[in-house]
Amino acid sequence: MEMTEAEVIVADVTTWFQDYHELIVEIGLKALFALLIFLIGTYVAGVVRRQTDKRLKSRGVDPAVSGFVAKIIQITIVGAVLVATLNEIGVETTSLVAVLGAAGLAIGLALKDSLSNFSSGVMIIVLKPFRSGDFIEASGIVGVVKTIELFSTKLVTPDNKVIILPNSTVYASEITNYSALPTRRVDIVVGISYESDMRDAKSVIMTALKANDFVLNEPEPVVAVSELADSSVNLVVRPWVNTADYWMARFAIIEDVKRALDDNDITIPFPQMDVHFDKG
Known part of the structure; x- marks a missing residue:
């Protein structure tokens, strides 16, 4: 009895499956x-x-440092998981590593700025010119x-703006850490008139x-x-003053000095200029 076209297709598929079912299962x-x-690796x-x-934070490590180190460890583990995944599906990882090495060199040359940011981030973490929470310039x-972070440092300005700076820019620039020491000196210039007594003013x-x-007794x-x-x-x-109180202390000191001078009739003069006219 002659088979229909549909029966022929089913028979071919059945035969193909019988021949290759072990391979398909594998x-x-x-x-x-x-x-x-x-999935488990990630x-x-x-x-x-x-x-x-x-764990790093519980041991007193700076939050920025702990986050940076933890991220590097995660990336390393994910890379190993990817190699194991490819090896499981039959990809020759030895040759793949060589290809990735060559590709990495090319990518490295193309992304030299990003690598510079990364290396600068590592140097910032190692040398610690500042920590998370420090007030810097x-x-x-x-x-x-x-x-x-891996490629950038995030700052929050006094007026609550978020500024993201590349790590290479931060590391290459002059860094002023206002929070590095527990105390700071407030520098103010006060002008008094020439008619006022300097000793009384002081x-x-x-x-x-x-x-x-806010003012500390030591240093005097x-x-x-x-x-x-x-x-x-x-x-x-x-x-x-204490570093944490710097700005509030500065404002209070300026106000107190002005009040004290006013109460003692010591004049803070305005800029003056005498102009003389020649009648001739």
């Missing part, structure tokens, strides 16, 4: 194992990253360090400083004559 199992390796990498970050930007200002709660504040200017005798006022 490929399916390899694909399944490879998928399991990838999950483990995430867990290791979180646990590493948590770098590349002309002033702000609090929020995070140090005494009044010193009394105001010692009455201010300094009030001294710094310049005989065109319209005023300039006094430098240099008290020491």
